[in-house]
Amino acid sequence: MKHAFSLTPDQRAANRLLGGSATHILLRGGARSGKTFVLVRALVIRALKAAGTRHGIFRHRLNALRATVLADTFPTVMRRCFPTVPWSLSRTDWTVEMPNGSVILFGGLDDEDRTEKILGLEFATVYLNEASQITYGARNMLLTRLAQKSPLALKEYIDANPPTTAHWLYRVFEGGMDPTSGTPLDCARYATMRLNPDGNRANLSPEYMAQLEALPERERRRFMLGEYQQAVDGALWRMEDFRRTAAVTPATHASVTRDMRRIVVAVDPSGCSGPEDTRSDEIGIVVCGVDAGGNGHVLADLSRRDSPAGWARAALQAQMDWGAERIVAEHNFGGALVEATLRGINPNAALRMVTASRGKAARAEPVAALYEQGRVTHHGSFVTLEEQLCQFSASGYHGPHSPDRADALVWALTDLMLSAPPAAPARWVPTRFTLGR
Numbered sequence: 340m341k342h343a344f345s346l347t348p349d350q351r352a353a354n355r356l357l358g359g360s361a362t363h364i365l366l367r368g369g370a371r372s373g374k375t376f377v378l379v380r381a382l383v384i385r386a387l388k389a390a391g392t393r394h395g396i397f398r399h400r401l402n403a404l405r406a407t408v409l410a411d412t413f414p415t416v417m418r419r420c421f422p423t424v425p426w427s428l429s430r431t432d433w434t435v436e437m438p439n440g441s442v443i444l445f446g447g448l449d450d451e452d453r454t455e456k457i458l459g460l461e462f463a464t465v466y467l468n469e470a471s472q473i474t475y476g477a478r479n480m481l482l483t484r485l486a487q488k489s490p491l492a493l494k495e496y497i498d499a500n501p502p503t504t505a506h507w508l509y510r511v512f513e514g515g516m517d518p519t520s521g522t523p524l525d526c527a528r529y530a531t532m533r534l535n536p537d538g539n540r541a542n543l544s545p546e547y548m549a550q551l552e553a554l555p556e557r558e559r560r561r562f563m564l565g566e567y568q569q570a571v572d573g574a575l576w577r578m579e580d581f582r583r584t585a586a587v588t589p590a591t592h593a594s595v596t597r598d599m600r601r602i603v604v605a606v607d608p609s610g611c612s613g614p615e616d617t618r619s620d621e622i623g624i625v626v627c628g629v630d631a632g633g634n635g636h637v638l639a640d641l642s643r644r645d646s647p648a649g650w651a652r653a654a655l656q657a658q659m660d661w662g663a664e665r666i667v668a669e670h671n672f673g674g675a676l677v678e679a680t681l682r683g684i685n686p687n688a689a690l691r692m693v694t695a696s697r698g699k700a701a702r703a704e705p706v707a708a709l710y711e712q713g714r715v716t717h718h719g720s721f722v723t724l725e726e727q728l729c730q731f732s733a734s735g736y737h738g739p740h741s742p743d744r745a746d747a748l749v750w751a752l753t754d755l756m757l758s759a760p761p762a763a764p765a766r767w768v769p770t771r772f773t774l775g776r
Contacts, residue, residue, distance in 0.1 A: 344419045349538035350377040357381045357496070361530035365470075365497040365512045368534040368565030370551065371543060374498040375408065375468060377534075379416045382443065382464050385491055387424065390439035392489045394464040395457070397481060399472040401433070401447025408468055409433075409445055448477045461487040464494045471502035475518055478507070501567040504730075509567050535565045555579065566722070569729035571737045575700075575707035576728040582710075586719025587638055595718065596662055599628035599636065604657045605751035606668040607743050608677050611644050620740055622650040623747030625724070626661050629755040635715040637752075640724045642744045651680045655688060665689035667754045669746070693750055699742065703731045706752045715752065724748060 346354065350373050353366055357378075366374040379396070386394050396413075398404035409428070413435075417426055426435050433445040446457050458480070465481045467473055485493050499508055510518040512531040517524060536543060536551060551563040557578045560566040569578065587595050596602065607623030626639040641657055643650060654666055668677050670692040681688050695702065707728075709715050717725075727745035730738035736745075 346377065347373055347539055347541060349373065349534045353377045353532060353534060354381065356530055356532055357494075359530060360527070362493060362528045363495045363497070363511075363530070365499065365508060365529075365531040366534055367499050367501045367508070367512075367531060369536045370500060370562040371539065371547070372534040372536050372565065373539045373542070374534050375412050376416060378466055378468075378496045378498055379408065379412050380420050382466055382496065383416060383421060383437075385464055385494070386437050386441035386443055387421070387439060389463065389489050389491045390441060392441045392463040392491060393444065393460060393487055394441070394466070395444045395446055395460075395462045395481070395484075396466045396468060397446045397448055397457075397473075398468045399447065399477075400449045401445070401453065404445055404447060404468060405433075448473060448481075454480070457481070457484060460484060463487045463489050463491045464496065466496040466498075468498055469500070470497045470508060471499040471506060475507040500561055501565055503568045504571075506567075513567070533565045536563060556581070560722075564722070566726070569726065571730055571732050573732040573734070574729055575703055575731040575733070576710060576725075578725065578729060580710060581725060582713060582716045583720065584716055584718055595636075595638065596628070598630055600631050601755055602626065602628040602638070602661050602663040603751050603754050604654055604661065604663045604666045605747040605754070606650070606654050606666060606677070607746040607750065608650070608669060609741065609743060611646075611650075614644050614646075614649075621743045623743035623745070624650065624654050624657065625744060625747040625751050626657055626663065627748065627751035627755055628661075633714070633756070635709060635752050635756050637715065637717045637721065637724075637748060639718075640721045640744055642724070642747065647676075647680045648684070651684050655681065655685050658688070665691050667691045667693060667750050669750060670694045691754065693754075698735065699746065699749075700731055700733060700735045702753070703728075703745070703749050704733065705757055706749050707731070709752065709756060714756070 354377060357364055366378060368374055382394050386392060396408060417424065425438060428435050435443045447453055462484050465485050467478060482495065485495060502508060507518045510516055511524065512529055515524050515526050516522060536548060540548065551559065554562060557568060560578060561568055605625050605627065609620040609622050611620065611622055621642045621644050624641040624643065628636045628638055630636065638661065641653055643653060645653065658666055666681065666688060668690060670677065678690060678692055681690060724744040727738055727742040730736055730742065736742050
C-alpha cells in the first residue's frame with residue numbers, strides 16, 4: 340500500500356514563505372534537505388494555475404541540470420504530487436509543456452547560444468538551482484526576463500548550499516545590499532529561510548546522515564548545518580582549527596568544573612532593552628575556564644537579548660552554577676551602569692570591570708594565538724560564537740553585526756590566560772543568594 344504524499348514541516352514552512360509577498364526567495368541549507376523538491380513543486384503549481392505562462396529553471400551548466408533536476412527531482416515531483424497530469428520533455432529545446440499550454444524551460448547559463456535564446460523570452464518565474472555556482476551578472480541578466488504579464492505575481496526562486504560570506508547570495512539576502520554598489524535593497528521584496536537534512540530525515544537513510552556527520556568540520560557546517568562559510572582574508576580563526584570535546588551536560592558538569600583551576604563569566608553588554616529588541620546587539624555572556632596545565636576551555640555561551648536586569652541575573656546565575664571566581668564585564672558601555680546593574684542584584688558579587696583601551700582586533704589577536712598553539716578547547720559546538728570569531732582579521736572585525744559573543748570570549752580568556760593571576764583564592768565559591776525574577 341502506497342503512503343499518501345506529504346511535505347515535511349520544513350517544506351510546509353517554505354511553502355508559506357513562497358506564497359508570501361516577497362518577490363525574491365532563497366531557500367538555503369544542507370545537502371538533500373528538500374529545497375529543490377519544494378521549489379520545483381511550487382513552480383509546477385504556478386504553471387498549472389495560470390494557463391499559457393512560462394517558467395524557467397536554470398543552473399550554471401545544462402548538463403548538471405539534466406543530471407539532477409531533469410533526471411530525478413522533476414519526474415519525482417510530477418509522479419508524487421501531480422500523478423494525473425500528463426507531461427513530456429522535448430529534448431530539442433529542453434522544455435516541458437503542461438496540458439494548459441504553460442511551458443517550463445530548463446536552461447544552462449554556460450553557453451552563449453542558449454543564453455541568447457533565454458534573452459528572447461519572458462518568464463513569470465525564474466528559478467536558480469544551485470545558485471552558489473551562478474554569478475551575480477548572470478542572475479541579473481535572468482531578472483531582465485522576469486517580465487511576463489499574467490495573473491501570477493512575478494517570482495524569483497533560488498536554492499543553494501550556502502557559499503562563503505563573500506558571495507552575492509550572502510550580501511543580498513543576509514546583508515540587504517547590492518553587492519556591486521552597496522546600495523540598500525528593499526528588504527520587503529527579499530526573503531530567505533534555511534532547510535537542513537535533519538528536517539528531512541523521513542526521506543533520508545541513517546547511513547547518509549552518518550556520512551554527513553562524519554564530514555570535516557568546514558564541510559559539515561555547510562552540507563549538514565547549512566551555514567555560510569567565512570571568507571575573511573587573513574582571518575584570525577578558521578572553522579577547521581577549533582579543538583572540540585563533548586559538550587558539558589548535567590551528568591558531566593561536576594567533573595568538568597573540578598578539572599578547572601579557575602572559571603570566569605565574561606559579559607559584553609549592549610544597549611538592548613529586552614528580548615523583543617531585535618534591532619540591538621545581543622549581550623555576550625560566555626563561561627570559560629583554565630585547567631591546571633594552563634589550557635583554556637570554552638564551557639558555555641549564554642548570550643541573549645534581554646533587559647539589563649535580565650542579563651545581569653543570567654550572568655550572576657552562571658557565576659553560581661559554574662562556581663566561577665568572578666564576572667568580567669566591559670566597563671565602556673554605559674560607564675558605571677553595568678557595574679551598578681550587577682551590584683543592584685548582588686551587592687557582594689565578585690566583579691572585575693575591564694576597559695577597551697585597544698581595538699577589537701588588537702584585543703583578539705593574542706587570544707587567537709592561544710588557539711593556534713592548541714591551548715583552547717571548545718566543550719561542544721558554539722555556532723554563532725565561532726562564526727563571529729572567524730570574522731576577525733588583523734585589520735578588524737568584518738561581520739555584519741557586533742561580535743558580542745566573541746568579545747565576551749576574548750575578555751574571559753584574556754583574564755584567565757593572559758593577565759596576572761588574581762590575589763583571591765584560586766577557586767572562590769560565590770555566596771548563594773536569591774536572584775528573583
